[in-house]
Amino acid sequence: MEQLYAIEAYNLSKRFGEVPAVEDLNLRIKRGEIYGFLGPNGAGKTTTIRMLTGTLRPTSGRIKVLGLDMSSEEIEIKRLIGVVPDEPRIYENLRGKEFIDFIIDIYRLERIKILERLKDLCEAFGIDYLDGYIGDYSHGMKQKLMVVSVFLRNPKVIFLDEPTVGLDAKSVKLLKMLLKRYSQDGSTIFMSTHILEIAEKMCDRIGIINRGRLIAEGTLKELRALSSEGHISLEDLFLELTGEEDISSILEALQ
């Protein structure tokens, strides 16, 4: 029987020495859902994504992805998921095409089929620089390469940490459309972003993390119900819930 939830986290905590980064986090994200993960800088978003993708060991708690337990089936999970990290760090002395070759081999993908798909994705994102060294790419060029290297595998769960940083307007639009289509096809999207407009328009549910704790979660309608001041826009809601809404006084002081 197919699992209802694509991503599950139970009592997840991570401490760096004495400093708690994430505390007692519980998440259950359904298959095919687009989940927006919001929070101020240093709230624990990247730490959470790194734990959910198996690049950081939690101090305590349990993670399941597509019904598989991270502690015992990490490699199988990694084969099924795709991750676009917050910073596209890729081997600088490889050429773009060599990195794609490497991805095809490491994930044991069907080469001919994948290369056809790659062609379409490159055309869509305007990638015509795969012959060059990655070290010569700009941040946006690397980010596009990273996005394409994930999407060409058609992963069942996609984690994106600030995916729009460095991308041009056309690529952002394309990325949003692709994420919608993947979600309609049954893939689960877990995305952190600072652009609240994207979260507002795209996400089925939104989780807000602050100081390592999940402080609110639900659909936009459910989040609006949490507002004591009757905020409607996600931006105002976010600032209210994270306790950072008093920016008008700062603006006044600056004038």
Place this chain on the structure above:
Amino acid sequence: MKDLLILFRYISLSKRRKTSSHRINLSWIGYIIPAIAFGLPVGFVIYAPLKNLPMELSELLFSMFITSSSILFILGYAPTIVFNLFGSSDVYLLLTLPIKRTSIFLFKAIDSIIYSIPAVGFILPGCIAYSIAIGKGWVIGSVAGILFIIFLITVSLLFGAIVSKVMSRTSAKILSNLIYLLTVLVYVVILNVIKPDTSSIEGIKNLTYSSKTYLENILYYILPTGWLISMIRGEPIKGFFLLGISMLFGLLVYKISDTLVIESMSSKNSKKVSFSKGSSGSPFFTKDIKLLYRDPQSIYMLLYSIVFPLIILIGNKSYTGAILVMATIASFYCSYITAHLLVMEKKVWPLPRLFPIKLKNLLLWKVLIPSLIYSLLYLAITIFSIYIFNLNSIILLTIPMISIAFLYSGILAIRFFFKDPTRDISSRNIFRIGEVITIELTTMGIVAGIIAPFTVYTSPTVLQGQYKNIIGIGIPVLVSLIVIYISIKMTKGITEKIDAWE
């Protein structure tokens, strides 16, 4: 010009912050001291032969000295400009400032000159020594020397600007590093192959005579070194030649550097990209090999370990010395290449953690690849030695044993690296001094413990009977078994640390 002065004030402030709290900027002393330290002894040493040799030979000797110093200067300085331009993290900040790209280029170029100061230190005292030796006094020698150094700087700047213009950032970085390291290698090879006798006037005479025709035809009339000599000998017009060409090169540098693309590759590529037809079998092996041969320092370490033993093998006809030196250098460099491959993963972290492969397997290649390459090189040297010297082929038995030493060296590198995975990876010295000493001493000991007894075994005169077998074969086998045992123990110890690498 004003831009440049502001930039230098900025860099001197940032450097001062790191080094001292003195208010007076003394960073220029750091440029001058190496020049004096290298220059003064050279000036004194060369003065005697320049004065005592017949005039024609003195001129040829000086020409040879200036030419080799100039080559050393240009090959050292030009690649460093490129490397400093593309490798500095502050270039992106500089590009956002309202200053010309020429100013950024010149700023980085002048900031790089420290690395070539020793060569400048050869040239100026050399010119003064020659000028005094031929009775023209120190003033004309100084003026000519300074003019010639300006000329060399403009040549290097032009070379640096052209390379920066035509190559992409990554290619330029790889090339500049490679030229720099190959220069060192060529220097070592020349010193060991030619072995010039410069300890006596007679030796210098022989060296100069043997190069006479070559120098007369090429160096004296065509190259600017000839103009320098003519200028010192009393032809000021040649000085104007040098000045004129320097100005022309300076103008070209100005024009080229103002159109440099420093930040990233901007050219669109319309040609069809070709991908591999089939699977590479082991993706990490293929990727690591590619990264390795594009890393100039690794190339240098591989070449050095084969070129140096070949010099000993061919020059000294000593197969024992050759394989001993090869195995010692290689086992030491094995650690370094393993560490380099680890650093490459660390620089893209956490990307390697996302791949569906166990970290242990990923790291296995970092040990296996250098060990495999060095084992093949060792095999080649050994077979070559057997073929050339008609050696006892029992020496082939050292191949698996030395391979074990290479593996041990790689595992040791991993062990040290994981003692502190957050260590500074920005500099070339990945290991700490204590770790370097441990790697050097243990690998040297293991190699000596394997090869020395074998040479005893193959020597017909040293030992006879069963002692010969016990020492010649028994000790290397025992050493290898101990190394295997230690390596397995080390591997077990570092497994947990590898899994916890995040």
